[in-house]
Amino acid sequence: MTDAREIKTLFKSVASRNPDLFLRGPFIALKPVGHLYKGIYIDRTLTKDFYSPRLVVFHLFDWWHNIVPKESGRWLARRTGLPGGWFHSDPVAAREFIEVVEADALPFLRGLTSLAEYYELKLSTCCIPPLLASDEFAVVVEVALGDLDRARRTFARIEPHYLDIAGASNTVRRDVAERLTLLGHHLMADDRAALATLLHHWERESARNYKIEDYWQPTPFPLENQPA
Numbered sequence: 001m002t003d004a005r006e007i008k009t010l011f012k013s014v015a016s017r018n019p020d021l022f023l024r025g026p027f028i029a030l031k032p033v034g035h036l037y038k039g040i041y042i043d044r045t046l047t048k049d050f051y052s053p054r055l056v057v058f059h060l061f062d063w064w065h066n067i068v069p070k071e072s073g074r075w076l077a078r079r080t081g082l083p084g085g086w087f088h089s090d091p092v093a094a095r096e097f098i099e100v101v102e103a104d105a106l107p108f109l110r111g112l113t114s115l116a117e118y119y120e121l122k123l124s125t126c127c128i129p130p131l132l133a134s135d136e137f138a139v140v141v142e143v144a145l146g147d148l149d150r151a152r153r154t155f156a157r158i159e160p161h162y163l164d165i166a167g168a169s170n171t172v173r174r175d176v177a178e179r180l181t182l183l184g185h186h187l188m189a190d191d192r193a194a195l196a197t198l199l200h201h202w203e204r205e206s207a208r209n210y211k212i213e214d215y216w217q218p219t220p221f222p223l224e225n226q227p228a
Helices: 004-015 091-111 115-125 131-145 148-162 171-188 192-209
Strands: 021-024 027-030 036-044 050-059
Touching: 004 021, 004 027, 004 050, 004 091, 027 091, 036 091, 050 091, 050 115, 050 131, 115 131, 131 148, 131 171, 131 192, 148 171, 171 192
Parallel strands: none
Antiparallel strands: 021 027, 027 036, 036 050
């Protein structure tokens, strides 16, 4: 399995030329961090010499806590197309990692600054197949965007699943249920101030749990920049 030392080596290979990067665990991330946490996740495999980098972008104002949803990321492919993927012991792969990150990954990540663009991107590429999971993602971002009518329609589809919070199957699901129920309460009351406060609280909580407070820069949501 890829260890921390090897991940640091990969990070240093690109960070020396790209000062807007920082490392948190296996995540090479862009700073400053706003509503979106963006970077390259070095997925550890059972084979020590082998690693799988992928692009990951997700919003902080949600129920993630401290779990990087790497499954929603796109694999970074080698330019040579050589079979077998990425190996630490392969000097060609080491050079290709820098090339792919600088030519493909970073321009995409730096250019993705709009929540609206992120919303459309995630809806079209989300790897979580159940409709419920997609709606859980969508409703929170729709609120942040200030599209409250659309958010109410989305919430109406998932609300029946959260009427019995105590019946949720595990702690994570109960927490999601409680958060979505609270979001729905403010959403149905059309309380924009309460919604903004809730999203800022979740984002601050995530920044603390991910230990990225030094890089996080809180900013208003589109919801707050619209007339009431």
